[in-house]
Amino acid sequence: MTIAQDTSPAVAAAPPRASAFSRFWQQNGSGYLFLLPWLIGFFGLTLGPMISSLYLSFTDFDLLTAPDWVGASNYVRMFTNDAKFATSMRVTVFFVIFSVPLKLAFALGVAMLLNRGMKGLPLYRALFYLPSLLGASVAIAILWRQIFAGDGLVNKFLSLFGIVGPSWISNPHYALWTLIVLSIWQFGSPMIIFLAGLRQIPQDMYEAASLDGAGKWRQFWKITLPLLTPVVFFNAIIQTIEAFKSFTPAFIISGGTGNPINSTLFYTLYLYQEAFGFFRMGYASALAWVLLALVALFTAFSFLTSKYWVHYDD
Amino acid sequence: MTDAPMKMTVVTGEVPLWRKRLVSVLSHAALFAASILMLYPLLWMLSASFRPETEIFTSASIWPSEWSIDAYFRGWNGLRVSFSVFFTNSFVIAFLAVAGNVLACSLAAYAFARLEFKGRRFWFALMLMTLMLPYQVTLIPQYVLFRSIGWVDTILPLVVPKFLASDAFFVFLMVQFFRAIPRELDEAAMMDGAGPWRIYWKIMLPLSTPVLATAAIFTFIWTWDDFFGPLIYLNKMSDYTVMLGLRTFTDSTGTSDYGGLFAMSVLSLVPIFLFFLFFQRLLIEGIATTGMKR
Amino acid sequence: MTLKLDRRQFLMGSSALMAAGAAGIGPAWAQASNLRLIFWGGQDRADRTYKVADLFTAAKGNAIEAEFLAWNDYWPKLATQTAGGNAPDIIQMDYRYIVEYAKRNAIAPLDDYLGGALQLDAFDADQLEGGKVDGKLYGISLGANSVAMLVNKAAFEEVGIDAPTNAWTLDALMEMGEAFASANIRGGMRAIADGSYSEPMLDNWLRQRGKALYTAEGGLGFDEGDAVEWYQLWNKLRDAKVCVTPEDQALDTGPLETTMLVTGKSALMPSNSNQLVAFQGLVPDPLDMVGYPRIAEGVGGGHYRKPSMFFSVGGTSADKEAAASFVNFFVSDPEAAKVLGVERGIPCLPATRDVVAPTLDGANQIALNFVANLGDLLGPLPPPPPAAAGEVDSSLIRTLGQEVGFGAKSAEQAGKELVDGATAILSRAAS
Numbered sequence A: 001m002t003i004a005q006d007t008s009p010a011v012a013a014a015p016p017r018a019s020a021f022s023r024f025w026q027q028n029g030s031g032y033l034f035l036l037p038w039l040i041g042f043f044g045l046t047l048g049p050m051i052s053s054l055y056l057s058f059t060d061f062d063l064l065t066a067p068d069w070v071g072a073s074n075y076v077r078m079f080t081n082d083a084k085f086a087t088s089m090r091v092t093v094f095f096v097i098f099s100v101p102l103k104l105a106f107a108l109g110v111a112m113l114l115n116r117g118m119k120g121l122p123l124y125r126a127l128f129y130l131p132s133l134l135g136a137s138v139a140i141a142i143l144w145r146q147i148f149a150g151d152g153l154v155n156k157f158l159s160l161f162g163i164v165g166p167s168w169i170s171n172p173h174y175a176l177w178t179l180i181v182l183s184i185w186q187f188g189s190p191m192i193i194f195l196a197g198l199r200q201i202p203q204d205m206y207e208a209a210s211l212d213g214a215g216k217w218r219q220f221w222k223i224t225l226p227l228l229t230p231v232v233f234f235n236a237i238i239q240t241i242e243a244f245k246s247f248t249p250a251f252i253i254s255g256g257t258g259n260p261i262n263s264t265l266f267y268t269l270y271l272y273q274e275a276f277g278f279f280r281m282g283y284a285s286a287l288a289w290v291l292l293a294l295v296a297l298f299t300a301f302s303f304l305t306s307k308y309w310v311h312y313d314d
Numbered sequence B: 001m002t003d004a005p006m007k008m009t010v011v012t013g014e015v016p017l018w019r020k021r022l023v024s025v026l027s028h029a030a031l032f033a034a035s036i037l038m039l040y041p042l043l044w045m046l047s048a049s050f051r052p053e054t055e056i057f058t059s060a061s062i063w064p065s066e067w068s069i070d071a072y073f074r075g076w077n078g079l080r081v082s083f084s085v086f087f088t089n090s091f092v093i094a095f096l097a098v099a100g101n102v103l104a105c106s107l108a109a110y111a112f113a114r115l116e117f118k119g120r121r122f123w124f125a126l127m128l129m130t131l132m133l134p135y136q137v138t139l140i141p142q143y144v145l146f147r148s149i150g151w152v153d154t155i156l157p158l159v160v161p162k163f164l165a166s167d168a169f170f171v172f173l174m175v176q177f178f179r180a181i182p183r184e185l186d187e188a189a190m191m192d193g194a195g196p197w198r199i200y201w202k203i204m205l206p207l208s209t210p211v212l213a214t215a216a217i218f219t220f221i222w223t224w225d226d227f228f229g230p231l232i233y234l235n236k237m238s239d240y241t242v243m244l245g246l247r248t249f250t251d252s253t254g255t256s257d258y259g260g261l262f263a264m265s266v267l268s269l270v271p272i273f274l275f276f277l278f279f280q281r282l283l284i285e286g287i288a289t290t291g292m293k294r
Numbered sequence C: 001m002t003l004k005l006d007r008r009q010f011l012m013g014s015s016a017l018m019a020a021g022a023a024g025i026g027p028a029w030a031q032a033s034n035l036r037l038i039f040w041g042g043q044d045r046a047d048r049t050y051k052v053a054d055l056f057t058a059a060k061g062n063a064i065e066a067e068f069l070a071w072n073d074y075w076p077k078l079a080t081q082t083a084g085g086n087a088p089d090i091i092q093m094d095y096r097y098i099v100e101y102a103k104r105n106a107i108a109p110l111d112d113y114l115g116g117a118l119q120l121d122a123f124d125a126d127q128l129e130g131g132k133v134d135g136k137l138y139g140i141s142l143g144a145n146s147v148a149m150l151v152n153k154a155a156f157e158e159v160g161i162d163a164p165t166n167a168w169t170l171d172a173l174m175e176m177g178e179a180f181a182s183a184n185i186r187g188g189m190r191a192i193a194d195g196s197y198s199e200p201m202l203d204n205w206l207r208q209r210g211k212a213l214y215t216a217e218g219g220l221g222f223d224e225g226d227a228v229e230w231y232q233l234w235n236k237l238r239d240a241k242v243c244v245t246p247e248d249q250a251l252d253t254g255p256l257e258t259t260m261l262v263t264g265k266s267a268l269m270p271s272n273s274n275q276l277v278a279f280q281g282l283v284p285d286p287l288d289m290v291g292y293p294r295i296a297e298g299v300g301g302g303h304y305r306k307p308s309m310f311f312s313v314g315g316t317s318a319d320k321e322a323a324a325s326f327v328n329f330f331v332s333d334p335e336a337a338k339v340l341g342v343e344r345g346i347p348c349l350p351a352t353r354d355v356v357a358p359t360l361d362g363a364n365q366i367a368l369n370f371v372a373n374l375g376d377l378l379g380p381l382p383p384p385p386p387a388a389a390g391e392v393d394s395s396l397i398r399t400l401g402q403e404v405g406f407g408a409k410s411a412e413q414a415g416k417e418l419v420d421g422a423t424a425i426l427s428r429a430a431s
Helices: A002-013 A016-056 A073-080 A083-115 A121-134 A138-148 A153-159 A175-185 A188-199 A203-211 A216-244 A248-253 A267-277 A281-306 B017-050 B070-078 B083-114 B120-132 B135-148 B156-163 B168-179 B183-191 B196-207 B209-225 B228-233 B242-247 B258-285 C007-022 C043-060 C071-083 C095-103 C125-130 C153-159 C170-183 C199-208 C224-239 C273-280 C320-332 C334-340 C350-359 C362-372 C389-405 C411-430
Strands: C034-040 C063-069 C090-093 C147-152 C190-192 C266-272 C287-290 C310-313
Touching: A016 A281, A016 B083, A016 B120, A016 B135, A016 B156, A016 B196, A073 A281, A083 A121, A083 A175, A083 A188, A083 A216, A083 A267, A121 A188, A121 B017, A121 B209, A121 B258, A138 A153, A138 A175, A138 A248, A138 B017, A138 B258, A175 A248, A188 A216, A188 B168, A188 B209, A203 A216, A216 A281, A216 B120, A216 B168, A248 A267, A267 A281, A267 B135, A267 C071, A267 C389, A281 B120, A281 B135, B017 B070, B017 B258, B070 B083, B070 B258, B083 B120, B083 B156, B083 B168, B083 B196, B083 B209, B083 B242, B083 B258, B120 B168, B135 B156, B135 B228, B135 C071, B156 B228, B168 B209, B183 B196, B196 B209, B209 B242, B209 B258, B228 B242, B228 C071, B242 B258, C034 C043, C034 C071, C034 C320, C043 C063, C043 C320, C043 C334, C063 C071, C090 C095, C090 C320, C095 C310, C095 C389, C147 C153, C147 C199, C147 C273, C153 C170, C153 C266, C170 C190, C170 C224, C199 C224, C199 C389, C224 C389, C224 C411, C266 C273, C273 C287, C273 C362, C287 C362, C310 C320, C320 C334, C320 C350, C334 C350, C389 C411
Parallel strands: C034 C063, C034 C090, C190 C266
Antiparallel strands: C090 C310, C147 C266, C147 C287
8 A cells, every 4th residue: 555655646646637537528528529519509598698587586677777686575576465476376377287188188199099090191180280380370369269259159159059158268267268278279299299209119019919919908008108108208398388388379369468357367478568568577587487496396396206107218 | 817718819800890980980070070170260361361351350251252362462562571581581590490400409319318427417407497487588688698799680599599409398309209219229339339429320310200300390380480589689671580570460559451461371381381291201100110129 | 709698797788888879879880870760560551651761761861771560569679679778769659658768768858859850840739748758858749649439330320329429428328328239239239348447538537527547746646436436337337238248348458350349349449549540441331430428518628639659769879860850851741741641640740731631531531630620528638647557557457447347346346456556556666
């Protein structure tokens, strides 16, 4: 030992940093190399604005003059003196709880149907994706009114059965549901992702299972679903995040007002009103970071519990 | 496993033909009805684009009382800059965005999914966080940033971030798909002496055509449909995209040209629909087998 | 290239830019006599504006780079540009926002240019006043308009009663309502839209009673008693089926195609005089315009001619003088006037009005005549609204009106909340 200690200073004086670095590079280099574009983008274009917005959340910023530091008062006000915050949170959570599972169920169901390979498949696939193409166009707002207003299509249909429906889209009890239906109607995106996931399951697994005598239902439970869990996980997380951030449908259908009586006041719509309508960008930033914290918690929780049900092949 | 004597799965227990036909007819009928639901808005828009303006919101039926393609001409040339310019701009931005996303996001996703490196989880979590912040609050700081480097009034703020994998959605998506590809293939290639780049290029990418096609489709459509980015960063009308052009058709304070709006909306659907049709084949053809031996 | 935008840098950067701009030291590239113009509107307005811009370039040499957006997109973009130190030279401005922008120096005071670049001696005094904030001139009115009740003449003929005139009262409205309710034309068309959450109608009603929405000091100009009476009035109209159902009214989210007049739910609807043309384009029946109903016969003073919109000069504009001269050209040049017509409102210079009047057609003539002949409906011009007026309108007036309509709150509750809430918002904004 002593011999080693005698010689070690000389050896240690040689390039320890270089070898540590080259060790680091050998182990992690390729990872970081592949990640380089993202890292450049993150540090160059994303991090700065994110930190700015965090800073702004502690200020009074009216967009037209420089921000004024006010400490945590935005956050305090949010939780103690803002009825609209509570309303918008409630509306958004309600929206998430109902629209996401239903949307995913439709997406998966239709994807499975279309995966069977029937006649006219490409056409149907395109048709089911069509609503998502219409996206955020002004036309959607106009259409939704035509369908869900007091004298709209839905009520005309219901009147065939003698039911007099309310004006779904302008009644505070039902207006949010029309937005939930809108979200579900645009299930095309998760559907396509499910389809891609289904397509990635090798056919020979099904063939092997058939030969072993497994019926369609068993195949679904034992092969399809487990192998699909990474995609299910993805869709669930993404759709939930998007639902929390949902803005455009509420914006165009309620004209940015959250009509009627704030029953469609989505959280980001409220945020937008505060930022650009009332020139309170500082408060809006605080709202945004509260949302981020909430969604981050949810996502972290999902990731932690995902090991119990998501099967990766690696 | 039951105690019953082993049964041979004999293929004689066939479903009667009439039942098969019935199921087929019913499912087609259901699909057809559902398709009408999906199609109805488009039909309404088509109808609105062909009928007189005063009828659009007041008529009860979907069938126009008089047909005219006037709205198409009016819409195309109505704004000072013709829609052909808008379409070109939208195409350029969308194609660049697709190229950027597919390339950059797959690189990042490969790193997260397949490569071991210190800090991987940390960066992954950060990346996901970028998805969670509503854009309304990063808008102004980003604008200030882009202005300080002189990119405002160009398409650079809309396109360059795609080449830097700024769309965490696609990185995450690809990570999930990459992780579903069996590692045996990687390992086999590594035994043959392949480094990470070769594995990425020769194994991962070819096997990932479904997800890459998905990313291409979504990027194209979302970039095409995006109006907020172009709204903020493009000042000259000759730089506007289709979506931005459409938004100037209706103004709640003055006269609007709804016929023109719907006509141009219908036209703007055509490219994204075609793109979708073309790329969905890639999505579906995917991989029939992985050539994997278990 | 900035890799990390320090927040301090960001602050420094934008405030430095704005300070430099205010001092008149602009970056070199702004010295060219290019002027940037931004306005909201549709194609029709854009066409006219571009033509006038061309006329200006031909006359004075400055090139105009114009950009236009729909109303909803305009304000976020303008705010973003201003926050980024990139605001245009000539900015179309609205009554609702002019106080905010003026107080923060995002738009420049124009008093120095009066008599120079701005030749506005014959300008309507009340229109000039309307563009002042804290005594300084910040915006030049591009046209006067007034609130007006749009009338669907064909519907009244169908019911068989006379359409209202400028002399009509709330009692007359009750009678019309009853006639419509019993005639039940066109699937249950009512007489009037629900005006309980229309800020202009509330304002007009208060002014007729000698009160106002806001005082000159920025406080509330009415009390709880007024507010409760207002909601009770509309409850009465609603119960008697004079106005549309709350569900129908809630369909109106701003865009013209959602309004009661266009969707055929009512024959009367509160609006502005310069919007007649837009509405006529969407409704096959012939439309007319009258004043808001009087609270009793002979009582007037509710109306006033307000600037429909302004042109302001950007606070950071490098060539404010040229910008001011563009604004001057816009409102006074006869050729420009012919192009612009009354699309933005009635011109505020008599000379311009004379040039425009003979060129007007049907709906435009009606608008011009209406604004010119308000007579005793006219009252004094109110002071500019306080900065938080927009918030009071959207958060309280609109929401409470809906709540009362849907029965979620009583008139008494709503009246109290309106006054308490408005006072709170106003004092918070003032602090």
